[in-house]
Amino acid sequence: MFDVIIVGGGAAGFYAGIHIAERAPHAKIAIFERGKTVLSKVKVSGGGRCNVTHGEFSPRELSTNYPRGERELLGPFHNYAPMDVMAFFEERGVPLKIEEDGRVFPQSDSSQSIIDCLVGEAERLGITILRNSSVKQFEKNGEEWQVTTMNKHYHAKKLLLTTGSNPKIWEQLKAMGHTIVSPVPSLFTFNINDERINGIQGISAYVSAEIPPKRTFSSDKVQLNLKSAKKEEPVLQSEGPLLVTHWGLSGPAILKLSAWGANILNKYNYAFRLNINWTPEYTTASMERLLRKIKEVEPKKTVLRTHAVELPRRLWAKLVHAARIKKDEKWADLTKEKLQNLAEQLTASSFKVEGKSTFKEEFVTAGGVDLKEVDFRTFESKIIPNLYFAGEIINVDAITGGFNFQNAWTGAYLAAQAIASSE
Numbered sequence: 556m557f558d559v560i561i562v563g564g565g566a567a568g569f570y571a572g573i574h575i576a577e578r579a580p581h582a583k584i585a586i587f588e589r590g591k592t593v594l595s596k597v598k599v600s601g602g603g604r605c606n607v608t609h610g611e612f613s614p615r616e617l618s619t620n621y622p623r624g625e626r627e628l629l630g631p632f633h634n635y636a637p638m639d640v641m642a643f644f645e646e647r648g649v650p651l652k653i654e655e656d657g658r659v660f661p662q663s664d665s666s667q668s669i670i671d672c673l674v675g676e677a678e679r680l681g682i683t684i685l686r687n688s689s690v691k692q693f694e695k696n697g698e699e700w701q702v703t704t705m706n707k708h709y710h711a712k713k714l715l716l717t718t719g720s721n722p723k724i725w726e727q728l729k730a731m732g733h734t735i736v737s738p739v740p741s742l743f744t745f746n747i748n749d750e751r752i753n754g755i756q757g758i759s760a761y762v763s764a765e766i767p768p769k770r771t772f773s774s775d776k777v778q779l780n781l782k783s784a785k786k787e788e789p790v791l792q793s794e795g796p797l798l799v800t801h802w803g804l805s806g807p808a809i810l811k812l813s814a815w816g817a818n819i820l821n822k823y824n825y826a827f828r829l830n831i832n833w834t835p836e837y838t839t840a841s842m843e844r845l846l847r848k849i850k851e852v853e854p855k856k857t858v859l860r861t862h863a864v865e866l867p868r869r870l871w872a873k874l875v876h877a878a879r880i881k882k883d884e885k886w887a888d889l890t891k892e893k894l895q896n897l898a899e900q901l902t903a904s905s906f907k908v909e910g911k912s913t914f915k916e917e918f919v920t921a922g923g924v925d926l927k928e929v930d931f932r933t934f935e936s937k938i939i940p941n942l943y944f945a946g947e948i949i950n951v952d953a954i955t956g957g958f959n960f961q962n963a964w965t966g967a968y969l970a971a972q973a974i975a976s977s978e
Contacts, residue, residue, distance in 0.1 A: 556710045557583045557683070559974055560702050562690050562724070563717035564588025566597050567946035567963035569673040571715055574971035576680035579978035584682045585709070587702070589689035594670045596719075600960070601658070605666030607644065608637040608964065609957040610653035620958045622741070622815045624951030627926050628962065631934075635968045637961055647672050658957050693727065695939065713974050715943040717967065720920035724948065728924060732938050736950045738922030739821040743813045745829060746910040747803035751877050751900075755869045758799040763835040764808045765789035766816065767828055791816045794835060799870075802912055804829070807955065810914060814954045817921040825911045831904045833874070834864050843898040850894070854887035861886070864901065874900040919959055923950040933973035934966045943970040 559575055561568045564586050572584050586593075600606050611617045614632035618625045641651050641659065649672045650662040661668040677684060685704075692703040693714060700714040718724045725735045752758075767789050791812050798806035812829075813820065820827065834842060849863055859875050859882050866874075876882075878896035880889065889897075928937050929949055936942040945966035953959045 557585045558711060558978055559584045559713045559715065560700065560709060560711035561586045561715045561717060562693070562702070563719065563721075563946070563948075564590075564593035564684065564686070565717060565719060565946065565963070566594065566673075566960055567717035567967040568715070569594065569677055570964055571717065571945055571967035571971040571974075572682045573673070573676045573680060574968055575975045575978070576677075576682055578972065578975035580680075582975070582978045584680075585711075586677070586682060586684050587688045587690055587704070588684070588686050591687050593684065593686065594673060597669055597673075598666050600666060601660060601957075603666055604660050604664045605669045606658050606660060606955075606957040606960065607651060607669060608640045608659045608961045610637060610657045610659055612636060612638055617958075617961070620956070621951060621953045621962070622817065623921055624926065624949075624953075624962065627929075627931050628951065628965070631931055631965045631969055635965045637957075639968070640961065640964045643964075644669070644672060647676060656956070690724075695731075698941075700941070713941045713943065713977070715945065715970055715974065716948050717944075717946045717963075719947040720918075720923070721948070725923065733928055733936070734925035736922045736925055738920045739817050740911065740913075740918070741814045741817040741921040741952045742810055742914045742919040742955055743911040744800065744805035744914055745803045745809055745813075745906075745908045746825075746912055747829070747906050747908055749906050751873045751904065751906075752799045752804070752870075755867075755873060756799050756801050758867045758870050759806060760797055760833055760866060760870060761795065761835065762797045762808055763792070763794040763832045764797065764812060765793075765830050766791040766812060766820075767830060769823060769827065789830070790819060797831070803908070804831075804906070805914070810955045813911070813914075814919075814921075814952065817952070820911075825908065827908050829906045829908050831906065832902045833866055833870070833904065834901050837864075837902055839898050839902045842902045843894060846894050846898055850886040850889060855885055857883055857885055858889065858897070859884075866901075874904070877904075914955065919952050920947060921950070921952045923948050926950050932969070934970040935973060943974060945970050 561572050568586050572586050617632050618629045649668050651659050652662050653659050688704045694701050700711045702709045729735045768787050793808050793811035795808040796806045797808045858880050878900045880893055934943050946963040951962050
């Protein structure tokens with residue numbers, strides 16, 4: 556018999572357990588983890604460094620990083636924000652640092668610092684940690700919860716689910732009356748096989764990217780001459796660093812599109828067009844004017860060897876080739892058509908995306924418990940009393956940068972406060 560059972564030995568589960576134990580020292584708390592190791596997602600986060608949170612201290616600005624949950628998380632972030640998370644770890648001997656892009660990491664650059672802190676605190680506070688304890692069923696038995704593993708029944712007054720994207724848990728919740736928003740992948744990279752990026756993996760650039768309406772890219776033929784076509788509003792837009800990989804394109808600009816477009820790209824079956832402006836400060840027309848000026852000033856130089864815009868050399872060479880300009884062709888010899896081709900390649904490259912890849916090991920899912928059925932003051936179910944949620948089990952997800960962890964910390968803290976106050 557426990558006072559509180561927490562199902563899920565990840566970031567939210569441990570964080571909640573620690574805060575309940577601190578506020579209600581006599582409460583008997585157990586964390587159930589189905590695997591043999593706890594905090595496995597913390598281990599791989601941020602390339603093994605653990606991107607703890609993000610250094611955005613305005614709740615309103617912070618909430619704009621959540622494609623699902625932006626409105627609902629605004630209140631919770633006023634109560635518990637990144638600065639509170641940073642204080643939690645630093646007070647427990649884990650110094651943190653904010654990097655230039657706002658991401659927060661332990662100064663040790665090792666996720667083990669976070670794991671050791673959470674596990675150490677849980678053990679110090681007397682929380683029972685049950686590994687290899689996959690929960691097969693949970694059900695209300697009068698005023699108590701009965702939680703069943705492979706061969707044991709456990710009982711508790713309150714149940715907190717921090718199981719992330721777990722279809723079996725969602726199915727049980729659905730059977731108990733909760734609405735589950737169908738899960739789809741979020742935070743993924745785009746698979747592209749295109750001569751313009753093949754062989755230059757590792758190249759990065761700051762770009763603006765957009766996905767046009769489906770009907771404008773139903774043909775397999777790449778349409779670069781956009782001047783004659785009526786400009787339609789893109790389905791999705793983003794701006795930021797882009798990374799060329801072995802399988803296509805990644806980086807924050809792409810990951811933002813995958814997060815905000817999780818549902819629509821799933822409907823497209825991950826086959827769509829992607830337009831890239833490699834020089835976001837220019838339009839196609841203004842780029843063409845710049846290229847004409849270069850032609851006047853540097854007529855005897857070869858186009859290939861000219862550093863016309865701030866782009867990596869190998870990418871510039873690929874785009875020049877795609878514009879059908881020969882490697883020894885001089886600016887003076889460029890026809891109007893070739894100038895236009897180059898301007899369009901630089902500002903309106905169109906790529907055919909054929910599939911997706913998981914972003915590193917940090918798999919994130921859009922979907923889960925419908926947000927209308929969660930009380931965001933306490934993260935308690937509105938459908939079933941004494942049932943609480945934290946983390947990705949609810950229909951909240953964020954772009955990359957520590958925001959998904961912040962959702963876990965905030966939900967876990969507020970659920971813990973509500974549970975502990977009743978204890």
